[in-house]
Amino acid sequence: MTILTRRSLIGVGAGGVLLSGCDRLAESTRANDFVAMAEKATYGWQRLIGGQTLAQEFTPADISPVFKANGSTDPKDDDYRRHADAGFANWKLRIDGLVRRPLSLSIADLRALTARTQITRHDCVEGWSAIGQWTGPQLGPLLKAAGLLPAARYVVFHCADTYGGEISKGGAQSSGRYYESIDLNDAFHPQTIIAHSLNGKPLTVAHGAPCRMRIERQLGYKQAKYVMRIEAVDSFSHLELGKGGYWEDRGYEWYAGI
């Protein structure tokens, strides 16, 4: 099964998403070449598509009246403040690293993509859970559109916020830029989405505006908020303390399965 059919691929192109930052990609020859290439791709990651177990999904009646916000809820980082103050009008999500064609997506681009909506339970290691409805494009088709290279093994979510160090907020741990990572099995999982909405409304700053990850078979700390850049890598040893995430660098498990 291919997840990015000719039809959906053309849909992405028509929305300008694949083409942003590149003048002549709209030219039909190039687009057709690209379709042919995507259809013929024989990379190892194609084996990851399909046959994966889904996290439980709930009904609208199950949605928690209040979805607690946790961790960073109002980043003070200069870059983030500038974007938030401008309503994220100039913000772009980059998808780069081990890909053939890096993508640069505005929030309008993200909203124009085919979205998945899922009502799931978020479980935080601090002992609380909440059920919410998340909406956004699946990560897998975007990685495929970017031309993920065979060497890629993980994707890293680079976030806008510096977290920790504020003891009054329970952050006695050392401060650092928040980041997270998952393997390609989770990256291509159907419920792995770049969420732009919670319960039918655009994400608030507290919940990670303008977009945050949902990786539904893992715990709360994997659900990176304020995602600025998604980088395909073959290892994360070069990042921070090398354990693949802010909390992982401070002793948490990298695979936080529920």
Ligand SMILES: Nc1nc2c(c(=O)[nH]1)N[C@H]1C(S)=C(S)[C@@H](COP(=O)(O)O)O[C@H]1N2
């Ligand atoms: N960028 C960023 N992402 C983050 C965090 C954070 O502090 N910064 N906290 C994590 C933790 S521990 C949890 S439980 C969830 C909380 O998401 P929520 O605020 O939408 O409830 O976000 C996760 N993602």
Ligand SMILES: [Mo]
């Ligand atoms: Mo959490």
